[in-house]
Amino acid sequence: MAIRRGRGVAAINYPTGMNLGGDPTQALVHSTPTGNFMVTLSSVDLGQGMKQIMAQICAETIGVPTDRVVVDTADTDTGPHCMGTFASRGTHRAGNAVIQAAREARQVMLEVAAEELEVNASDLETDGQGNILVKGAPQKSISIFDVALSAHFKRGRSISGRGMFLIPRSYPEKETGAMKPSTCYAHACTVAEVEVDDETGEVTVLTVKNIFEIGRALNPKMVEQQLVGGSWMGISHALYETTEPYYPNRDHGGTDFNQYLMPGPGDLAETEIIVLERPSADGPYGAKGPGEMCANPQIPAVANAVFDAVGVRIDTLPITPERILRALKAQAPN
Amino acid sequence: MELRKNYFADMRKDDLHEIGQPRPRSDSPGHVTGKTAFFADRNFPGMLHLKMVRSPHHHARIRSIDTSEAEKHPGVVKVLTARDVPHNVYTILILIQIGPEDETVLADGKVRWKGEAVVAVLAETERAAQEAAAKVKVDYEVLPAVFDMEEALKPGAPLVNEYHGQNYYLYDSGECRKVRFGDVEAGFAGADCVLEQSYQSSPIEHAPTETTGCVVAPEGNDRFTCYTNTQAMFFTLDNASIILQMPGNKLHFVGGTVGGGFGGKVDVIVEPIAILGAKLTGRPVSFIYSREEEMQISSPRAAEKVVIKDGVMKDGRIVARKVTGYTDAGAYSRHSPYGAQKGAGHYPGPYTIPNVWIDTYCVYTNRTPSSAMRGFGVTIGDFALEVQMDKLARLIGMDPLEFRFINAYRDGDMKAHRQPTEGAALIECMQEASRAANWPVAEKYMAMSSYAKGA
């Protein structure tokens, strides 16, 4: 009996947004009379925190703190069209639409402020705390609260904006496959370290070190949530998950969380996450989609680590103890 | 988590107020107090429960359906069959002109996978719906089924889906999506070593803790509000509009926080039939997948087979790569033709290779239709590519990490699908991995950059 150790590496990239484009998302932004901002979308928050991120993007663009922004989404009677939350497109597509809408609203806001302060709108800037200042003369300022009141009740201006983001659809050329699948790509490299019990085929993932390049971490704590959860799911895909354990045989598919296997809280690898940021040319504040790609590199990294440990290649997912044991027995001289 | 700000610092503004800040999530207080409203937290008086009668066979002709006993069962309000569905044959990607329509909302004449929806029962209680469902009599003539993609592609295999006419999706490029770049055969001929390997996966479930479902309430003005956990509001609304032949302005979709999606809630399955039930009964209707349905009926990530043939030089350069990918769509398309095509755009991975040949097939078999999942079209391909990379490195006696540096794409490199590389960062990720994992590589690799060569 032996517990054998190995490590493996994998490096990947991943496209942001719906493959081949053609996937529009719209956003509307308007201010309330007291200078709070509503973002209206029909995008769906799946738990990844889209509402929070859209609020931060709008707040940054308008120049107010995030808690002054409310996001109203996922109602087709109020929200303008969004293609949906999938393909790592939420932050990128909706974020761009929100920026465009927020910029338009900001412009009206600055125009109203300019009238109040009797300066040119182009001479104004926001301080991020809810005030509009004259560049170079910050003592001359007005609060966004007062600007919104003025816009509503005195000047009859709507501080609002419309945003639409569309990557034009690419059609693959039939014979060569020339096409534009995506405008930006996230990157990752994972090193996994495993122990394999060579009598039972059981694998323990000891550590995973994940390096992710995601364009821009708009909210680092929320990025961390995605990346840690994704890394767990990647290991889960590598070693545990399938609805058809004897594929292509259809029998014995799991029907509950006892039979459908995923690592439990007692199976966690020591997980290290390092984030690099190379802003994308067309992402909101440079962001790319981190949510999907973060679950990919662990799978081959673990597979390669298993080989490094016991010298057998399991080229079929998931890499179950049974597959490892069969391979070890096939390899061993009888 | 650590942010390594030393990379690409010249490309980034780090003086923003809200972006880059770890603000607390505005939705979390609702989550920890149990106040967040998920779709199923809405309860309406008089709500009916929908249960589906499903096919026990992988492939069968339906000779007859007798719902008379079920309709008489106490508590049953309505029993729906294919003839109740206005536009019963549909496909979701028709909205972006990817046809043909190939799937039935309720089976009509045939079932093509075990678990396919045949009859919908609406009753006052879940129990009554279950009991009535057991009284629906369906007379099946069992047909030969095919489960293996290679078998399905052979001449004479049972035909899974008549709307396609063959067991693969027909792209405008033919039986597969193709990418042709350089001369792959010449590349193999000139290579020091050639390695061809095959990789396989089996279906994977999203397994969100909240199962797929919706609650539909008539608004009393000929409009219907559908509370749903779909990942795509208008995509679902527009498909429901087509299936029900109802103008979109009669439909109001309300989503919100979804209890996990991972791609599993982009199919349009529960909403149309629940809206139809609400329309025909005038009552609110709840259709929520059981956990068993979520695990075995909802679309999984497709099983894939990936065959990779590489030509590599002893100095570490990959000179030719041929990839043949097969996506097991199950019985219907759903999003699989799109996923298989996405694979074609992803191969040969983040590496610059002068000669590339890619074919990706979307194959039909008699199993649960597969669809999108986190990493759609790429996850399994990356497993295959990166295990192959490991094998190639060992084949030529090179460190697997150094081998990747040699081939990593950089800004300006032409990809196989003829887009120049922009914004690459693979090299920097690997440099950081080398440090973090204490996996040393030669200094020349640590000195590399993703910026354009020579820049």
Next chain:
Amino acid sequence: MALALQTFATVKDANVALKAQGTCYFGGGTLVVRAANEGDISVSGLIRSTDPALSAIEVTGGKVRIGASVTMAAIARHPDLGTLARAARAVGGPAIRNMATVGGNLFAPAPYGDFAVALLALGATVSTDDGETPIETFLANRDGSRAIVTSVGFTVPKAGDFRFLKVSRVKPKGISVLSIAAMLEQAGDGTVSSARIALGCMADRPIRAKAAEKALLGRRLDQDGIAPALAAAGEGTSPITDPIASAWYRAEVLPVHLRRLLLS
């Protein structure tokens, strides 16, 4: 018919009610309520008894009697049942252990029923109003069993004589790849004087590894001593195939895990 629960003060009355069609005994609910939730419409009447004896644990002179309604959690925390705590904790997660009963575990199909594996190794007896039955006989006939199980009884093992191992893919709460319980008494010279070994998942219900038991007698618990038992461990088994593992895999790793348990 809609589901309905009927509650009786005595086991006797509950047994009478169970003679009606479509009835089933309701213990902790982890099996029967789940089945109803999943659409099993064959049961419409759930019958339970609130007889306090069903919830009692009596330990007298080395003998223990555990009422059928006693939960896994209650066993795991009982001061006199420390040797069994590991087996009780092998069942489910904390919430399940607060609900799952000893009686129910006797009926749980593989890969469930790990505590019944322990009871089989302990040579327990199973009591109903009709009398006592050796657990082995009870398990073999459980599909046709209608009388309410009232308790299980056994001799509390000496510390060190009883060993239990559950192998699962998911930690700490996965269902079993297999489980093994062993009741081993050793003579003064360290040789095994009596052995009862029970296996979970090596059939559709817990079974004894009788060939291995026999092969251990008179042997020491060391690498050489246990070799014949390991070689015989699979005799008479027909492991289940399920989403967790195939019969092939279970058969392959049974001797490995048995060795680890015996040498532990």
Next chain:
Amino acid sequence: MAKVPVQFTLNGSEKAEFIDSGTTLLNALRDKIGDTSPKGGCHQGTCGACSVIIDGELRLSCLTLAETCNGAAITTTSGLSEGGVLHPVQRAFLDTFATQCGFCTPGTIMAAKVLLDHTPNPSRDEVVEALSGNICRCTGYESIIQAVLLAARANSQNAA
């Protein structure tokens, strides 16, 4: 259908309802009483999203029949915060970013609370064991484990 009376306290307040016999506590709480904080993730006892505390013990409300809870004291996550002040476990879940989609959160918080009620200073292994019946598909569990450990530290500081 035969209606049966049930009466128990929910988060300290008396509740009395007539329900169909055989109704699970989960359905009674959600559909009759209007407490939707316990979630139905599986109705099989395999996910833990419906976890509640009954007389101090963690239970799965999807496998508990409501009529067996007569006279019981039931706690759900919706009743944990008092006067708008979050329970230390709730606070800790916010501080460690331990919620993503939030569907498993109420059940997991119940499991964490009952652990800390009995074991104020748990080890990591004890936390892992206590959470083992609560499936989370988003987080990978680490942030939840950290939340419970943080809540325990907060408790012990308050006690000191």
